[in-house]
Amino acid sequence: MNGYFADVGALARKDLLLELRARDTLPAMLLFVLATFVVFHFALPSGSSALAASGLLWVAIVFTALLGLGRAFVPEREQRVFDALVLAPNDRSAIWVAKALATLAFLAGVEVVALPVFAAFFHGIGAATVGGVVLADVGICAVGTFVGAMATASRARELLLPLLFLPLAIPIVIGGVGASIVDSPGRYLGFLAVYDLIFATLCWASFDYVVAE
């Protein structure tokens, strides 16, 4: 089990180092989310309710995540690292855990900037929204990296990722929007936690089949 965590740590460190040196994903995600907010400002006619802005925050989060997820397996594919990782004598689900953690780090990094900016542009954000965002991020990264690996194996790749991901992300959006707009968000936060648990377990158990030839 120790070896498993060491594998995960090494793989996640590789992704973070790669990003630190190349700096191509994180700035792109940041710029994207800011540009989205500006678009939303003009998409919402003046006099729209604060509820509409809360909903759009979730649209921005899901699409920004999608941008990062689309890049997640690009280094593996371009440099043929995937073959080596699959051949390596480690548990293959470690590849998924590490990739999900690295993507989660990127997404959290973007949100640390994006949420205060949202609060400045539109309206303040409560603790429930932040909690919802954290729980949703876990689900988005778990499921997103999983279907990202699937999409990498196909011919259509980037085209396929949103198609595979969005139907699975609808419950996340429902839970997240619910948590940020209702007065007692407990049920929605609980739902997000259950979603994370179910899908993370499923991904963890079946990742082996996705990468195995």
Next chain:
Amino acid sequence: MAVAIALIFFVAPEDADQGISQKIFYFHVPIALTAYACFGWGAWKALRHLWEREPGADLESYTAIHQGVIFGALTLVTGSIWARASWGVWWTWSSNQLVLFLVLFLFYCAYFMLRYSVEPGPQRENLSAVYALFGVVLIPVSFFAIRLANDFIHPTVFTSRGPQMSGTMFTAFCVALAAMLALAFTFYSVELVGKRVDARLRELRAAERPATAARRVPEAVAR
């Protein structure tokens, strides 16, 4: 099927406040349940493929999901007609079942995109099977999510106190459900036979090609 139609139109009493439009209930609900059954069967076969490496399970899973999508599309159409007849709108977001079917329809359409964008082989079988399993988990999760998100105007006919309808209506409903399942099963078998013949033919062709090539070489040498 014919018995079911006869029962629906001649035996079952008309609903007090919905009148004739309520008859579509006997099509809409059995079609929806049949679609669920198809998705469930597809996921079961997918599990068999992954777990036991059962030969042919991939094809069966694919065929079941194909039928599920066809019945799912029919559910959307009949549900939409029913909504038009009884609520006066073609589409309503507060109808949980309709929204769920829309989500599932999108999900399983993506299944086909995935399947046709991967080269045929063991990896395609694995990816399809895993995605099919995700679908069967997504059904209850989405169901609860949509339920959380909504107020209810969709009538809940089956409650914890048992079916809320009269005896003849229930009989007609059960016969309609059985008929729909039989119909789905027939389609499934026919499509499966077709797909199996197709796969077998392709195998034979692939096996024959090297053989004819081998036969040609000595001829060429002899010449």
